[in-house]
Amino acid sequence: MGAASGDEVWQGLISDIPIPGSVAARPASPQQVLAEIFGYGAFRGPQQEIVEHVVAGGSALVLMPTGGGKSLCYQIPALCRTGTAVVISPLIALMQDQVEGLRQAGVRAASLHSGCSSEETANTWRMLRAGQLDLVYLSPERLLARDTIERLAALSLALFAIDEAHCVSQWGHDFRPEYLQLSVLAQRFPAVPRIALTATADPRTRDEIRARLQLEQGRVFLASFDRPNIRYLLREKDDTRRQLLEFLEDHRGASGIVYARSRRRVDGFCRDLQAAGYDAVAYHAGLDGAVRSAALERFRRDSGVVVVATIAFGMGIDKPDVRFVAHVDLPKSLEAYYQETGRAGRDGLPALAWMVHGANDVPQLRRFIDDSDAEQQQKLVEHGKLNALIGFTEASCCRRQVLLRHLGEVMAKPCGNCDICLEPDTAVDATEPVRKALSAVFRTGSRFGAAHLVDVLLGADTARIREFGHQQLSVYGIGKELDRGQWRSLFRQLVSQGLLQADSERYAALGFGEDTRLKPLLRGDTQIVLRLPPVKRERLRQPGVRPISLELAPAAELVLLALKDWRREQARQQGVPPYVVFHDRTLVEVVGRRPRSLEELARIGGVGQSKLDRYGIALLAVLEAGFNLGIDERKPE
Secondary structure, three states, rough: OOOOOOOHHHHHHHHHOOOOHHHHHOOOHHHHHEEEEEHOOOOOOOHHHHHHHHHHOEEEEEOOOOOOOOOOHHHHHHHOOOEEEEEOOHHHHHHHHHHHHHOOOOOOEEEEOOOOOOHHHHHHHHHHHOOOOOOOEEEEHHHHHHOOOHHHHHHOEEEEEEOOOOHOOOOOOOOHHHHHHHHHHHHHHOOOOEEEEEOOHHHHHHHHHHOOOOOOOEEEEEOOOOOOEEEEEEEOOOHHHHHHHHHHHHOOEEEEEEEOOOOOHHHHHHHHHOOOOOOOOEEEOOOOHHHHHHHHHHHOOOOOOEEEEEOOOOOOOOOOEEEEEEOOOOOHHHHHHHHHHOOOOOOOOEEEEEEEEEOHHHHHHHHHHHOOOOOHHHHHHHHHHHHHHHHOOOOOOOHHHHHHHHHOOHHHHOOEEEHHHOOOOOOOEHHHHHHHHHHHHHHOOOOOOOOHHHHHHHOOOHHHHHHOOOHOOOOOOOOOOOHHHHHHHHHHHHOOOOOOOEEHHOOEEEOOOOOHHHHHHOOOOOOOEEEEOHHHHOOOOOOOOOOOOOOOHHHHHHHHHHHHHHHHHHHHHHOOHHHHHHHHHHHHHHHHHHOOOHHHOOOOOOHHHHHHHHHHHHHHHHHHHHHHHHHOOOOOO
């Protein structure tokens, strides 16, 4: 037999998916689409109001946390309105995940991007002209290339969705110049509703998104930025390699991301993890494109893969079962940190955001800003963002409250799920140590960084101390009541509070700030309270912070593993990531509720009609077989 033509392959892919045959066959209301296509019984948060607004023809800016259900805010209107929805998305991987997930749900979806062959592209346009697609995903570059706009103008369009809309903002953290040209959509298609969506945008960035995309007349929907399922844990850098391996030991077999500042550090940490037995891959811009693609594909399709990456990895990653995101270096801003940590726990199950930070991180980040080609105003903005990040790392109150406050949201009570809330209060009267630290800065002439000042206070015998004769100073050796880590934390907090300033031109030499408390502190007329870390010997496992878990009984864990094995095989046969078949959250609910019929299975979140028809009988068989193996704790003796 001859090879199948492009048309035959494409039609084979589409025909394998149960889909509505025409617009008339679609469910009549957003609630029906939510239940019958996507398998959910109720909207979350502002989803229903957003969907109804767009279905009625309104445009909007939607700010909703990662994992909060942003995609449904345009996917459901796309299935309720006449025509095809056009989704602008920045990354091919994100488009692939979205399209595969929609096809599994019985939705006619396709994408147009640089990875498509000429045959695939031609077939997609053919189906668009025939009205056979509900949604089509395009990169901004593809939208703006050649005659795409003209070809779209000849179609019946339901809406435009602009995902990752913060990319339009020059004040944001993932600026993409191509996004600036998306204002053409408002000018060329004024009657087609536009919905811009992002998980990360402070008030200034929101204003710029609305102006750039001409959404001033559209509604703004602002959901809470809180991700309560993510636990924030910060640690002071001591031995970063050891700290990372100790952290990961509690999470063997889980998927996660480790972010490092440079390509060299990424490669080094990846080798460390591989040597320790982890299934780890590296990802950064210095690797060959094929190597990067293979790493991304393994992460998407396999369980338990840890990606060690620079910030080149991550935006648009749709993998819902990432159980941790670890930072071994400070990110460039608090918005970037929120975006990067938001890649954990998209399925709503418990996840961890872990970070180590140290005194040397800040001067390097300041140099990156100062040495960039950005205009001076932009540099001032970036320094402000970095200062906000430092304030977060040195916070003495609930970290989630600090993070949300920066994003313009007030959280009334501490979260109970960050290191400051979970660990013993270490706030102390630090007046005397602060006076000693300020005296050390003065006595050494404001010419040295924190590392040298700590050596002086601890009475270290170093070549540098001998070179400058600092062993003769009155402050030499007077700080032994604190350990090295506590002194480093104290100096960082003094910088974050403005009592000291780091001179990036002189290797982060510390000098006095403009704070009016300086003189009273030095005289001993006022007090200062700081939050110092426990002494080094107590740090290996802080009390109160235990490894997170899904809190399933051992028997249920075994059944869940059986379902995951079955899901993996289904995904392998179709060439899709396992989470496209079913999210972990759906499988956990299946195990917890143990449905015994298709009708009961249909009530599980994430089981729409298409998936029920395709997988229902097989899933119930695997579930029942697992419990019948004698591991059902609820079965009478």
